[in-house]
Amino acid sequence: xxxxxxxxxxxxxxxxxxxxxxxxxxxxxxxxxxxxxxxxxxxxxxxxxxxxxxxxxxxxxxxxxxxxxxxxxxxxxxxxxxxxxxxxxxxxxxxxxxxxxxxxxxxxxxxxxxxxxxxxxxxxxxxxxxxxxxxxxxxxxxxxxxxxxxxxxxxxxxxxxxxxxxxxxxxxxxxxxxxxxxxxxxxxxxxxxxxxxxxxxxxxxxxxxxxxxxxxxxxxxxxxx
Amino acid sequence: xxxxxxxxxxxxxxxxxxxxxxxxxxxxxxxxxxxxxxxxxxxxxxxxxxxxxxxxxxxxxxxxxxxxxxxxxxxxxxxxxxxxxxxxxxxxxxxxxxxxxxxxxxxxxxxxxxxxxxxxxxxxxxxxxxxxxxxxxxxxxxxxxxxxxxxxxxxxxxxxxxxxxxxxxxxxxxxxxxxxxxxxxxxxxxxxxxxxxxxxxxxxxxxxxxxxxxxxxxxxxxxxx
Numbered sequence: 001x002x003x004x005x006x007x008x009x010x011x012x013x014x015x016x017x018x019x020x021x022x023x024x025x026x027x028x029x030x031x032x033x034x035x036x037x038x039x040x041x042x043x044x045x046x047x048x049x050x051x052x053x054x055x056x057x058x059x060x061x062x063x064x065x066x067x068x069x070x071x072x073x074x075x076x077x078x079x080x081x082x083x084x085x086x087x088x089x090x091x092x093x094x095x096x097x098x099x100x101x102x103x104x105x106x107x108x109x110x111x112x113x114x115x116x117x118x119x120x121x122x123x124x125x126x127x128x129x130x131x132x133x134x135x136x137x138x139x140x141x142x143x144x145x146x147x148x149x150x151x152x153x154x155x156x157x158x159x160x161x162x163x164x165x166x167x168x169x170x171x172x173x174x175x176x177x178x179x180x181x182x183x184x185x186x187x188x189x190x191x192x193x194x195x196x197x198x199x200x201x202x203x204x205x206x207x208x209x210x211x212x213x214x215x216x217x218x219x220x221x222x223x224x225x
Numbered sequence: 226x227x228x229x230x231x232x233x234x235x236x237x238x239x240x241x242x243x244x245x246x247x248x249x250x251x252x253x254x255x256x257x258x259x260x261x262x263x264x265x266x267x268x269x270x271x272x273x274x275x276x277x278x279x280x281x282x283x284x285x286x287x288x289x290x291x292x293x294x295x296x297x298x299x300x301x302x303x304x305x306x307x308x309x310x311x312x313x314x315x316x317x318x319x320x321x322x323x324x325x326x327x328x329x330x331x332x333x334x335x336x337x338x339x340x341x342x343x344x345x346x347x348x349x350x351x352x353x354x355x356x357x358x359x360x361x362x363x364x365x366x367x368x369x370x371x372x373x374x375x376x377x378x379x380x381x382x383x384x385x386x387x388x389x390x391x392x393x394x395x396x397x398x399x400x401x402x403x404x405x406x407x408x409x410x411x412x413x414x415x416x417x418x419x420x421x422x423x424x425x426x427x428x429x430x431x432x433x434x435x436x437x438x439x440x441x442x443x444x445x446x447x448x449x450x
Contacts, residue, residue: 011244012236012293013297014295016294019247019295019297019298020248020251020252022295023244023245023248023430024248024252025431026432027245027249027430027431029430030430030431030432031431031434032329050293051289051290051297052289052290052293052298052300055362061266062277063278064277065278066276067277068237068275068277068408070244071239071276072238072243072276073239073276073277089414105383118257193277205252206256207250207255209256
């Protein structure tokens, strides 16, 4: 079976990939018997946030090097990802999705996917490979669907906490729906699975992991069809 | 119920806490309904390893700030940990246990616990609070038992991959035993639970998580006694 490509955006919720989501996704894929490979953009992060103090730190970090902390060193640059060699593509959440995969954090509804990310999502949509995104990462799928002239259905959780992201997705012509914290939203036409996870700020790690398992189960059903 | 104190040593297997183990432990505690709080030493890491390139990086990082990436910012300095306010103490693995909690990585069998860590393990042993350690972190418990004049039973997994750590623990008067990847070693006399996790280098994330669940279940049994 071809591996799932997991695309990381760094290491840490405020400037990279959310760690419990990324690890929970990997555990859920492993439990389901689905192989995977890690990839990340080979460029600097938008910025670095001191996760203890809370402010921006005066340093720069490299997305691939930080993402490698989650991947235990076994990771490749995103430019090396051949979509045809993978069964699906998966994006854990975290602010890195809005800072390092697209520029939503600075550009809002004028956001664009970074070129290396757009190349992958374009190839995945064209090849009919399922894509899974957690938390804020459905932003990436919304932009990808917009760029491809598709109308996708995806979720940013509840209407309150996900309001700004859902509004942006609607501005891009996409359909944003409500989903429970541990529920997968499935767009069977476009082969997209989205899961709220920590879009619910008060979610427990057990709920986030249940969401990862629900997302992987939905991905498996799309792969079996 | 009092929370479990989770003591992190950074963020990333080669210079801090192993991420799948730390997240897996948190998910397992959350599934079991056990509350927890994060702590980490408020000092610099031994060094920084570029997890993509593999070598030492020419920079310094702060253990607490990096550990906060796993804790989503909700973390306190280790010096603020009042053992009496917690039900138990837990140490995920990763090289950080041997680099930032004690100095085994540089001193080998002459290793000592850092003072802030020794203060916690001494208080936990004195107060009969259970302690749980994953992967390489049983090193911390072996040193703590040695310092307290106790003989503990603990595991570093299989005899091959854990050989150097088991040899050190034996030099410190401790009893190191074999355990399967997803098995918890329980020292009921000293209230210590140890789990091999990624001491098995080829362990899958599902196996590591099963080990976290086994460790938490053993901890619950000790807490119920």
